[in-house]
Amino acid sequence: MYTSLTDRRSFIKKMAVLSAMTAAAAMFPGILFAEEQEAKIPNSENLDWKKAPCRFCGVGCGVLVGIENGKAVAVKGDPKSSVNKGLCCVKGYHSVMAMYGKDRLTKPLVKKNGKYVETSMQEALDLIASKMKETIKDYGKDAVSIYGSGQWTIPDGYVASKLFKGCIGTNNVEANARLCMASAVTGFMTSFGIDEPMGCYDDIDHANVFVLWGNNMAEMHPVLFSRILDQRLKRGVKVIDFATRTTRTSMASDKSIIFKPNTDLAVANAICYEIINNGWVNKSFVEKHCTFKKGLTHMGFGLEDKYAFTDKPELIDFEAYKTFLKDYTPEKVEKISGVSAKDIKYMASFYGDPNQKVMSLWCMGMNQHTRGTWINNLVYNIHLLTGKISTPGNSPFSLTGQPSACGTVREVGTLTHKLPHGVVTNAEHRAHAAKIWDVPVENIDPKPTYHTVEMFRALDRGEIRFMWIQVTNPMVTMPKLKRYRDATKKEGRFIVVSDIYPTPTTDIADVILPSAMWVEREGMYGNSERRTQYFEQMVEPPGEAISDTWQLVEVAKRLGFEKQFYYKKETHVEEIYNEYKKHHEGKKHAMAPLEVLKSQPGAQWPYVDGKSTKWRFNSKYDPACSNGEAFHFYGNPDGKAVIWQRPYEHAPEEPDNDYPFWLNTGRVVEHWHTGSMTRRIPVLHQAMPHGYVELNPEQAKVMGINTGDKVKLTTRRGEIILPASVNERGVPEVNHVFVPFFDEGMLINELTLDAFCPISKQPDYKKCAVKVEKV
Amino acid sequence: MSYLKRYVMPIKSYLAHPHKNEKQALINALSGIEKCEVIPSENKDLLIVVTDTDNNLEEDHLKEQIESISSLKLLVMVSGFDTPKSK
Ligand code: SF4
Numbered sequence: 001m002y003t004s005l006t007d008r009r010s011f012i013k014k015m016a017v018l019s020a021m022t023a024a025a026a027m028f029p030g031i032l033f034a035e036e037q038e039a040k041i042p043n044s045e046n047l048d049w050k051k052a053p054c055r056f057c058g059v060g061c062g063v064l065v066g067i068e069n070g071k072a073v074a075v076k077g078d079p080k081s082s083v084n085k086g087l088c089c090v091k092g093y094h095s096v097m098a099m100y101g102k103d104r105l106t107k108p109l110v111k112k113n114g115k116y117v118e119t120s121m122q123e124a125l126d127l128i129a130s131k132m133k134e135t136i137k138d139y140g141k142d143a144v145s146i147y148g149s150g151q152w153t154i155p156d157g158y159v160a161s162k163l164f165k166g167c168i169g170t171n172n173v174e175a176n177a178r179l180c181m182a183s184a185v186t187g188f189m190t191s192f193g194i195d196e197p198m199g200c201y202d203d204i205d206h207a208n209v210f211v212l213w214g215n216n217m218a219e220m221h222p223v224l225f226s227r228i229l230d231q232r233l234k235r236g237v238k239v240i241d242f243a244t245r246t247t248r249t250s251m252a253s254d255k256s257i258i259f260k261p262n263t264d265l266a267v268a269n270a271i272c273y274e275i276i277n278n279g280w281v282n283k284s285f286v287e288k289h290c291t292f293k294k295g296l297t298h299m300g301f302g303l304e305d306k307y308a309f310t311d312k313p314e315l316i317d318f319e320a321y322k323t324f325l326k327d328y329t330p331e332k333v334e335k336i337s338g339v340s341a342k343d344i345k346y347m348a349s350f351y352g353d354p355n356q357k358v359m360s361l362w363c364m365g366m367n368q369h370t371r372g373t374w375i376n377n378l379v380y381n382i383h384l385l386t387g388k389i390s391t392p393g394n395s396p397f398s399l400t401g402q403p404s405a406c407g408t409v410r411e412v413g414t415l416t417h418k419l420p421h422g423v424v425t426n427a428e429h430r431a432h433a434a435k436i437w438d439v440p441v442e443n444i445d446p447k448p449t450y451h452t453v454e455m456f457r458a459l460d461r462g463e464i465r466f467m468w469i470q471v472t473n474p475m476v477t478m479p480k481l482k483r484y485r486d487a488t489k490k491e492g493r494f495i496v497v498s499d500i501y502p503t504p505t506t507d508i509a510d511v512i513l514p515s516a517m518w519v520e521r522e523g524m525y526g527n528s529e530r531r532t533q534y535f536e537q538m539v540e541p542p543g544e545a546i547s548d549t550w551q552l553v554e555v556a557k558r559l560g561f562e563k564q565f566y567y568k569k570e571t572h573v574e575e576i577y578n579e580y581k582k583h584h585e586g587k588k589h590a591m592a593p594l595e596v597l598k599s600q601p602g603a604q605w606p607y608v609d610g611k612s613t614k615w616r617f618n619s620k621y622d623p624a625c626s627n628g629e630a631f632h633f634y635g636n637p638d639g640k641a642v643i644w645q646r647p648y649e650h651a652p653e654e655p656d657n658d659y660p661f662w663l664n665t666g667r668v669v670e671h672w673h674t675g676s677m678t679r680r681i682p683v684l685h686q687a688m689p690h691g692y693v694e695l696n697p698e699q700a701k702v703m704g705i706n707t708g709d710k711v712k713l714t715t716r717r718g719e720i721i722l723p724a725s726v727n728e729r730g731v732p733e734v735n736h737v738f739v740p741f742f743d744e745g746m747l748i749n750e751l752t753l754d755a756f757c758p759i760s761k762q763p764d765y766k767k768c769a770v771k772v773e774k775v
Numbered sequence: 776m777s778y779l780k781r782y783v784m785p786i787k788s789y790l791a792h793p794h795k796n797e798k799q800a801l802i803n804a805l806s807g808i809e810k811c812e813v814i815p816s817e818n819k820d821l822l823i824v825v826t827d828t829d830n831n832l833e834e835d836h837l838k839e840q841i842e843s844i845s846s847l848k849l850l851v852m853v854s855g856f857d858t859p860k861s862k
Contacts, residue, residue, distance in 0.1 A: 009786065013825060016788035017814065020823040024790055024816065032817040087817070230818040 030218045030252055032087055032226045051078055051601060052535035053525045054092040055518040056672045058150070058400030059083065059221050060527025061092055062601035065519055067538050072096040072519060081601035083201060083531065089222040091672055094681045098517070099539070101680030105500060105514035106543025116512065121544045124511055125551065128468070129558035131494050135466040136168070142449055143465040145172035145458075148548075149472035150180070150402030150409050153523030154532070155576040156470065156548040157408035159565070161420065163552055166437035167561045171416045171424055171449045172464065176472040177402065177409035178452040182762035183367040184398040185410055187376020190313075190759070191384075191642050194588070194635025195410050198616040199359075199395030200529040200604065204228055206393025207359035209238045209350040213379060214264065214365020214766075216730075218248040219669035221363070221399055225249065240347060242267075243365065244766075245664060245694075245738055246731040257347070258733060261662055261767045263337035265371055266648035268378035269328035270337075271348040275385050276322055280352030282387030289631050290384050291638065292316045294324075294645035301370050301652035301755035305457050309758035316645060324645050336648060351382050357393030358383075363401060364666065368766050373759035374646035381643045389641075390618040390631060400528040401673070407526015411589075411605075412580065416455075417448035420583035424448060436582050438564055451761035453479070453754055460487030468496040470548045471515065475504035476674040476744050479763045480717050480754040498548050503676045504744050515548055516541030522573040523547070524597065530613075532591060533602035549576070587624035588634065617641075651767045652755040655735060659715060659769035662736045665748050666766075668729070675742035691743030692725040695772070696734045700726045703774055710775040713737065715768055718750040721775055737772055741765075785834045789841075790851045791822040797846035798822070804844045810837060824850070 024031050047066040054061040062081025066074035075096055079086035108124035109116040119127075135143050146160050152175065164173045188195045204210075204227045217225040229252065231237045241253035242264070250256035259267055275281060295311040302309075330341035330348075337344075350356050360383065366375045379396050380389075388394035400406055413420050422429030425446055434441040450458050456478060458464040467488075478484045488495050488508040497509035500517045520541035526532045541547075553572065556565040567575045574594055581591045584605070592603035592612070604612035608623045617633050619625035625632035633641040655662055670688035671678040678684045693711050695703075705711060709724045722739060732738050739748040753768040791813075793801040798820050805813040805824060810833075814823040824841065828834040842850055 009827070013786055013812075013827060016786050016825050017823060020788040020790060020814075020825070024819075024821055024823065028816070028819045028821060031819045031821065033814050033823065034817055226818050233818055233820065 028252070030222060030225045030229050030248070034086070047074065049076075050519075050536065050538050052519055052538075053403060053527065053533035053602065054088070055095045055098065055403060055677075056091045057221065058402050058405055058528045059223050060403060060525060060529070060531055060533060060602070061088060061223055062533070063088060063092055063095070065096060065538055070539055072099060072539050078601055083527065083529070083601070084223045087223050087226060090669065091678060091684065092223075094683060097681040098677035099520065101501060103501060103680075104542050105502065105506070105512060106545060107514060108544060109512040111510045121513075121546065124513060125554045125558060128496050128511060129555050132466055132555070132559060135494065139465050141168050141170045142172060143463065144168065144170060145174070145450075145455055145464050145466065146468045146470070147452070147455065147472065147474065148173075148175040148408075148414055148470045150175060150177040150400070150405030151471045152404060152408045152414065152548065153525060154404065154408050154412055154580065155523055155573050156552070157404075157412040157414040158420070158576055158580045159549055159552045159556070160470070161412060161414050162437050162564065163556045163559075163561065165419065165424070165444055166433065166439045167443065167556065167559070167564055169443045169445055171445050171447065172455065173414050174416055174450065174452045174455050175409045175414045176452070176474065176477065177405040178415060178762060179368075179477060180364060180401050180762070181367060181405045181410065182415075182760035183369060183372025183376055183757050184400075186373040186757070186760040187380065187398070190373060190644065191377050191380040192617075192633055192635045193637070196406055196530055197395070197397050197528065198390045199397055200614045201227070202614055203359050203393050203395035203397065204231060207237065207357045207395065208235070208393070209240065209356050209358045211240045211242060211347065211350070211358060211360045212249060212253070213360055213362040214243050215361050215363045215399065216243070216247040216249045216666070217361065218252055220401065220667055222669060224399070225252075238350070240350075242347070245733065245736065248729065255346075257339055257343050260336070260338045261664075262369070262371070262651040263333075263339075263648060264366070264375055265378060265646065266328060266333045266336045267339055267344060267347075268375065268382060269325060269648065270330050270333040270344045271351060271382050272378070272385060273325040273328045274330060274345055274348035275352050275382065276325065278348075278352055281385050285387030285631070286318075286385060286643075288629060289633060289640055290643050291640045292318060292321045292643050292645065297647055298649065299758040302453070302758055302761065303652065303753075303755050305461070306454070307758075311759060321643065321645050328648075351386050351388065358388055359393065359395045359397060361397050361399060363399040365766065367398070367762060368764050370652055370755050370757055370764045371646070371649060372757040372762050372764070374644070377642075377644040377646055380641070384641055384643050390615050392615065398528070403527065404525035406528060406530065407524065407532055411526055411584075416451055419444070420580060421589070433583065436579060453756055453761065453763060456484040456487060459493060460484065460490070462490070462492065465492060466494045468498070469505060470498040473499075473503045473505045473674040473676055475508055476741065476747060477749060478754075479749055479752040479765060481747060481749040482718060483754075498551055499676070500545070501676050501680065503674070504747070513551055514543060514545035515551070516545045520545070521547035521549070523549070524577065527602075530604045531602040532597060532605065534594065534597035536598075549573070651764070653716075653753055653768045655769045659771045660735060661770045661772050663713065663715065663751065663768050663770035664732070664736060664738045664766050665741050665752060666738065668740045668742060671740070671742035673742065674744065676744075679742070688742075691722055691740055691746035691748065693722040693772075694725045694728070694730050694732055694738040696732050696736065697727045699734050700724065703772075705774050712773045712775050713739070713751060714771040714773070715751040715753075717753070720746060720748065720750060722746050737770060785826070785828055785831055787826045787834065787852060789824040789826075791824050791841075791847055792849040792851075793820055793822070793846050794848045800846040801844060804846060805841065808837070808840060811841065
C-alpha cells in the first residue's frame with residue numbers, strides 16, 4: 001500500500017507524542033493531556049458526535065461517541081460535562097471498541113445434550129418463560145430468582161424488580177452491587193436514614209485536604225484523581241493516602257500512611273478521640289444535629305449458611321461515647337494499626353482545624369470489609385463531630401465502581417429488601433409500589449429472602465432452582481468460587497445468562513441470551529454523585545441481540561403480565577422512566593424529567609423546581625430541608641444524624657503459621673472488573689495481558705522470586721499459580737500479596753473467603769490468609 | 776554518520792519541566808519557536824515538546840535554542856525517530 005511521506009511523518013509524530021505521554025504517565029500517575037483525547041480520533045467530516053455517560057466506571061464521565069456509517073468509531077470527553085470537563089481515561093477513550101470484539105454473542109444458545117445449539121430469540125424466550133412457570137408450579141415462587149448488576153440501566157433494573165417483586169411476588173432480586181456497594185448503603189442508612197452521598201464532585205474544587213481511605217483513585221477513578229491533582233497545581237491542596245499497600249495513588253500523594261488490615265476501624269476512632277481531646281468538636285452542630293448510638297458487637301462473619309443478624313441500636317450520651325474512645329488514644333492505636341501516633345495526630349489535625357475543608361473518599365477498601373458498615377459509620381463520625389459535612393468542600397464521599405450501581409441498584413432498589421421507594425418490610429412502601437405497578441398489594445412479600453452470597457448458597461441447597469443472570473459475571477466474582485460454581489451445575493438447576501461475550505458465567509448457562517450493550521440500545525445510568533444520565537440508541541446491536549429490558553418485558557408478557565408490561569417497543573424506555581419517576585416523587589428524591597436528561601449531561605436528584613441539588617441536608621442548597629435550621633438530616637425521623645460507637649474487631653481469617661501472608665484482591669486501571677469487555681480491547685489487553693501476584697520487593701528477594709517467576713498461592717479454599725510482579729506497579733507490605741481479579745484464566749476468587757459484613761452482607765475480598773511459594 | 780546527519784529528517788519528543796510557577800512562561804516561549812510543538816499537561820507541571828526538523832544540524836540548533844529558555848528547568852528526550860528524506 002502506498003503511504004505518502006506526509007502521512008508517515010504525521011504517524012511518526014503521533015508515535016513520538018504517545019511515547020512522551022507514556023513516559024510522563026509513568027513518572028506522574030494521573031497525568032492528563034488535552035490532546036490525548038484527540039490523538040487517535042479519525043478526522044472525518046461524517047462523524048456524528050452524540051452524548052452518553054461512559055460505559056465503564058461509577059465516576060460517570062460524560063463522553064461524546066463518534067458515529068460513522070452506523071458504527072461507533074471514536075470517543076472523546078464531553079467538555080460540557082461537569083463530571084469530567086472534557087477529560088477521559090484510557091478505558092473510556094477506548095470504550096467503543098468493547099462493542100466490536102470478534103466473539104460477540106449474536107444468537108441465543110440453548111444447551112442440549114451438553115452442547116450449545118443456536119435458536120431464535122422467540123424460542124429462547126418461550127423456553128425461559130415455560131421453565132419459570134414450571135419451577136414456580138413445582139417449587140413455589142421463591143424458587144425463581146434474578147441476579148443483575150450495577151451495569152443494568154435504570155429500565156433494566158426497574159422491569160426486573162417489577163416482574164419479580166410486583167408480579168411473581170418473590171424478593172429473590174439481587175445485583176452484584178451487593179459485592180461492591182452494600183456497606184456504603186448500610187453506612188448511609190444507619191448514619192443518615194437515607195442513601196447516597198450528600199455532596200458532589202464539585203467538592204473537589206472547594207476542599208483543601210483529601211483523605212483517601214483505602215482508595216487507589218489513580219487507577220480506579222482516574223478522572224476524579226486528575227481533578228484532585230489539578231487542584232493541587234492550582235491551589236496547593238494536600239492529598240493523604242491511607243492504605244494497606246503502596247499504589248500509584250500513594251506515589252502521587254503528599255503523604256502515604258500504611259495501616260494493618262482491618263485496623264482502619266481503630267484509626268478512625270483514634271481520630272475521633274483526638275478531635276474530642278483537643279476540643280475540636282463543633283459543639284453547636286453536634287448538639288443540634290446529632291445523636292449518639294451503639295449497636296451489637298462480635299456479630300460473627302456470616303461464614304455459615306442461613307446466618308442471620310439484626311442490630312439492636314441503643315441511644316447513648318456523649319459522655320459514654322467519650323469513655324468508649326479512651327481505648328483509642330493514638331498511642332494505643334499505634335500498637336494495633338502500625339500507624340504512628342504522630343501520623344494519627346497529623347490526620348486528625350486536618351479534620352480538627354476549622355480552617356481546613358476536608359473531603360474523605362473511599363470505595364472498595366472500606367466497603368469490602370467484614371465491618372464495612374462500621375467503618376462507613378466511623379468516617380461519618382469524624383465529619384459529624386467537626387460539622388464538616390454537606391457544605392462545599394466538606395464532604396465524606398463514597399465512590400462507586402459501576403456506571404449505575406447508584407442509579408439502578410440503589411435507587412431502583414434491585415436488592416432483596418428494597419423497593420424503588422423504601423423497603424419491602426414497610427407496609428406503606430409496599431402499598432406505594434403496588435399502586436404504581438398496578439398489582440395487588442399482597443403480591444409484594446414483606447419478607448426479604450436472600451442477599452447475594454446466600455442466594456448462591458440457596459441455589460446450592462436447592463431452595464432456588466431457576467436463576468437469571470444479566471450483565472454480570474459471578475463465576476469470576478463470587479468469593480470462594482468453587483462452591484458456587486458447583487452449585488450451578490447441580491441436577492435440577494436452570495440458569496439463564498444474558499451477556500455480550502462468552503464468559504465463565506455463560507459457561508454454566510442452560511440458555512445464553514445475546515444482549516445489546518450500552519449505546520446499542522437506549523437507557524440511563526446513575527453515577528456516584530446522584531447524577532442520572534441518559535443515552536440514546538446510536539447503533540444497531542449485532543445479530544439477534546436485544547436489550548436486557550426488552551428480554552424481561554417479553555418474558556413478563558409470556559408469564560401473563562401483559563397488563564403491567566404494557567410498554568410499546570418504540571417508546572418503552574420513556575414509558576418505563578416516566579413510571580419509575582413516580583416512585584420518587586417529592587422533594588427528597590425527585591428525578592429530573594426525561595427531556596432534561598436528553599438535553600444536558602445529566603441531572604442530580606433531588607431535582608426540584610427545575611434544579612439539581614448539589615449538597616443535601618444543607619438548607620441553603622436542599623429544598624427538602626424543612627426544620628428551619630441550617631442543616632436537616634431528614635432521612636431520620638428526628639431529623640438528626642447518628643454518631644455511632646463502633647469498636648475495632650479482628651478480621652475473620654488472619655495470617656498464621658500455615659498461611660502466613662495477607663491476600664488482598666482488586667482492580668487495575670486498564671481493565672474494568674472481570675475484563676470481559678476490556679480484555680477484548682487490544683490496546684488495553686496488550687497493556688495488561690494477564691493476572692499476577694504482587695510481592696514486597698525485599699521479601700521477594702529473600703524468597704528468590706523475580707518478576708515473571710511462577711508463584712503458588714494456597715488458601716484453605718484452593719490454590720492457584722500466577723506470575724510474580726515485583727516493583728512493577730504496587731508495592732505490598734512484608735507478608736502481604738496483592739492479586740487483581742480481571743483475568744478469568746487466573747481466578748483468584750477460588751481462594752477468597754465468603755465472609756461478609758453482618759449488616760450489609762457485602763463480602764470482604766481484601767483480607768484472608770494465604771501461603772506463598774515459589775514454584 | 777555524516778550521511779545520516781545530512782539526509783535524515785528527525786522527529787523527537789521531549790518532556791520539559793518548567794521552573795516553579797513558570798509553566799505558562801515556558802509554554803509561551805516554546806510556542807514561539809518554529810518547528811516545535813508543545814502539548815502542556817492539564818494537571819501537572821510538565822510539557823511534551825515535539826520537534827520536527829529537516830536534518831540533524833537543524834535539530835541540534837533547535838535543541839540549543841530550547842535549552843536556553845530561562846523558564847525551563849529540565850529537558851529530557853523521550854524518543855527520536857529519524858525518517859528518511861524523500862528520494
Ligand atoms: S474515569 Fe470511569 S467513567 Fe470516566 S472515562 Fe474512565 S472509566 Fe469512564
